[in-house]
Amino acid sequence: MRILSLLFFLFFLAACSGPTETTVSASADGPDRASAAADGGMILTPSAIQPVTVFTYEDIIWGFCWLPDGRILATDKAGKLLVINEQGQATPVGSGVPTVRDHGQGGLMDVLLDRDFANNRLVYLSYSMPGANDSGVAATAVGRGRLSDDATALENFTVLYAMDDKTDKGQHYGSRLAWGPNDGHLYFTIGDRGDRDNNPQDTTRDGGKVYRIAADGSIPADNPFVDYPKAKTAIFSYGHRNPQSLTFHPETGELWETEHGPRGGDEINIIEKGKNYGWPVISYGINYNGTQFTDKVAQDGMEQPLHYWVPSIAPSGMAFVTGDRYPGWKGDLLVGSLKFMRLQHVQLNGKEVVGEQKLINNLGRVRDVRMGPDDYIYASVEGEGIVRLEVQ
Structure with a gap:
């Protein structure tokens, strides 16, 4: 019996903390x-x-997409919006790009063109919005502006959504953007911002969520929490840690997401309206120092990942x-x-x-x-x- 227990313990260590993928x-x-x-x-x-x-490019291209003329529009995490031609030469958009707090995992993050960009030239960005008076705090925000005809300026940039609780923590901003193929709404992610015990499971707080808003920032009437007192009505799903991927399946139209676990427990999820994806109540990961924060990998009312990775x-x-x-x-x-x-x-x-x-x-x-x-x-x-x- 002792030998079996020892073998199980060694297997657990190898799966959760070893340098090799087991x-x-x-x-x-x-x-x-x-x-x-x-x-x-x-x-x-x-x-x-x-x-x-x-x-x-020597710095970090966080997100990119294509303009109708074949040029690439890309975000530099430090705060630049770049237009890249077919010869691989980049020109920064000179004005109108929102100020970001380039700290930790935050900065200028994802970029997405409006579905009718050819007519309205609207560009959507997610970014770390700094607090007032250079206070050292920031929140994930999403906004849009019009790319000028010569692509040298972002005009009339407007914030569509910003999480309420700013923090000086540098982790878990999210933040991918995706258009719903069937409803035309904007979906985006915000990580738990390093506050796993308060944000992900509480629908009255931002953080640790997938969100859905209309293209103009208004809240769709059929969002799952619009009738809940004090809930954040933009929430589409909750119980997430740090989702940095978000895309719709090209055939089924289902919303797929990946998110970072801690030490082990990275996930692929198929996101459904109003569902709870469990963080941090259930997880296949452990703390970075090797200790456990939960002994549960499943619980009623919480979704299982389609796929998970141990180690991360x-x-x-x-x-x-x-x-x-x-x-x-x-x-x-x-x-x-x-x-x-x-x-x-x-x-x-x-x-x-x-x-x-x-x-x-x-x-x-x-x-x-x-x-x-x-x-x-x-x-x-x-x-x-x-x-x-x-x-x-």
């Missing part, structure tokens, strides 16, 4: 998918992918693979890993994770992942810039 979610690694599909079609191997730099990979941006440039990968998910400095190829069969591949080890800290208008996968890499994944 457990990747509830399911084991799936098939290699390295040669041919069942129908005879070829499936790419990771070695077939070559990153090609399209924009070299520190998931950042993610994108579903679309188009035909990557044979055998269509419908799979690519997730950036800050910790392991690579892309994680999550192989899917519908909503089931059937395996994973480690893609481009030592690429660097991957911050954002996007499918480009040319059907190539692009990723922003801290200290490197933006790369395109080409098939060799």
Whole structure:
């Protein structure tokens, strides 16, 4: 009996704190998918992918998207909004960009074009809004402004949503933006801001939530907490730690999210209206110092992750693979890993994770992942810039 107990203890230590990846979610690694599909079609191997730099940049590109003319609009975490041409040359938007508090994980974060950008030229940003009088505190905020016709200014920038409780803590800002394909509403994330015991489970407080607002900042009448006294009516789901990925499935329209756990317990979730995703009551992770903060991995009324990682990979941006440039990968998910400095190829069969591949080890800290208008996968890499994944 003592031997069995010792073996279990050693296994637990290896899974939760060892330098090697021993457990990747509830399911084991799936098939290699390295040669041919069942129908005879070829499936790419990771070695077939070559990153090609399209924009070299020494600082942190937090988010990026494409303008209709093919140029890239990107955020520098330190506070610049950049317009990048096809030759990889960047021009900062000269005025109108909101002031940010570039501290810890905060700064100028995600960027998203209005669904009718071709006519109204509206650009949405998420950022760390500093407190008054340089007080050293900040809150995650979302706003929009009009990109001038010559792309040199952001005009009439307006704050659409800002969390109430500012703090001087530097962690867990969130904050991805995504358009709902069916309702046209703006979805975004705000992390728990380092206050796990108060924010995530309390719908009267901001932090640790996925939010939904209309394009003009108003609250949709069918949001889940509009009739709850004192609740934050922009909340769509709650019980989150630090969601830094948010995207809609290109076929089902479901909202997918990844979030950072502590030491272990990073998650992929499918977000549903009004649901509680459990943080910090349930978790597959432990404290950074190796102690436990909860003994529960499940509880009635709280959602289970679709997939989780132990140890943590520190998931950042993610994108579903679309188009035909990557044979055998269509419908799979690519997730950036800050910790392991690579892309994680999550192989899917519908909503089931059937395996994973480690893609481009030592690429660097991957911050954002996007499918480009040319059907190539692009990723922003801290200290490197933006790369395109080409098939060799």
